[in-house]
Amino acid sequence: MEAAAVTQWMFVSECPVPNDVAGLMVPGEQPAAAHKTFRDSAVFTTTRLIVRDAQGMTGRKVEVYSPPP
Template structure:
């Protein structure tokens, strides 16, 4: 198993239109279904995987791309925001690569993401 404890924690800020350039990363039959801004770039949920792009450096020209096929998700949990003091939600993914934490800032519908992951992981496409 790949050690991921220090590298796979992402924060989704708000839902955005699907970036135009994401189509160059998709395979035949794959479609982008939702996109969210991250602190430096975007996360895109497709019909086959989660793609997280991380622009790096001062200019942002260096881009690291993470691709998590849904078939590699073994279990997940979702936690909605608790109220005044706990305003953020969270999705936790247990995958073949390890544990991944996805923090959801105020305004992101955690149940919608939970349904999207359930559809992607449990459906046969």
Template sequence: MGFIDSFLGNASTVDVKKVEKELESILIAEEQVEAAFKVFRDLMVFTEKRLILVDKQGMTGKKVEYHSIPFKSISHFSVETAGTFDLDAELKIWVSSATEPIVDKQFKKDSSIYDIQKILAAMCL
């Protein structure tokens, strides 16, 4: 996918080795990236232990927030696919005892939402 697709919210897969190199300062020993998706500048990274949300902030993207969510803390999640008139797909993730989702991401009409759902199901169930 190109720049326009990612700008519009379409997720694209990212090379796992590139992501491991980028996140080497926050990954623990022996932790490996299983899959990663890029939405514009942000990343959703799945390791065997946790989901890492990488939020690049500001104009330059030098300020970065790393939000780690252990899979054991995810109580449930939902995926809403895009429809005919509603072109956005949506991912929501709740953690234990939270009434509101901790993650609420919008995607444009895109098949990556199915890949993300499968990974979440495999890691959480």
């Protein structure tokens, strides 16, 4: 396995829930914890995992991945 693939998912530290993730939550869903990964963040909610993936050198393009609740 490539080192880059491993570091992408290593949780570096706990962080605040990103503002753009709050708009993705359904009624009754609450954030439980957010963790900074090497460059992005992963948010655990009461019902699912939301992964925020910043693209490019500046990180201005952001993709969010999440299975439906």
